[in-house]
Amino acid sequence: MVWVLLAVTGGVLALGLVVWASHRMLMAGGDGSTGGDPFGVFVEVFEPARDRANRDLDSREHQAEAVLSPGADDRPVRVDLTTGRATVRRPRS
Numbered sequence: 001m002v003w004v005l006l007a008v009t010g011g012v013l014a015l016g017l018v019v020w021a022s023h024r025m026l027m028a029g030g031d032g033s034t035g036g037d038p039f040g041v042f043v044e045v046f047e048p049a050r051d052r053a054n055r056d057l058d059s060r061e062h063q064a065e066a067v068l069s070p071g072a073d074d075r076p077v078r079v080d081l082t083t084g085r086a087t088v089r090r091p092r093s
Contacts, residue, residue, distance in 0.1 A: 044051045079086045 077086055077088050
């Protein structure tokens with residue numbers, strides 16, 4: 001009878017520890033884990049290429065294109081589409 005009581009108590013404590021730890025991991029989030037996605041761990045373990053692709057798409061959401069700002073050193077560029085040549089005029093001295 002004592003062994004059964006100890007086994008049940010140990011099981012309840014272990015279950016409580018697992019629930020507490022998983023709750024802390026979900027609340028912490030972070031870049032290394034998918035967080036609240038219930039199938040995120042499945043994708044990370046069994047389909048790593050898909051997980052990398054999903055993370056790449058998520059990172060592109062915050063990506064911006066580099067736009068050159070006009071400055072004093074800007075030189076006009078001519079592009080000839082028939083020959084495929086680009087020419088840059090030298091600044092006048």
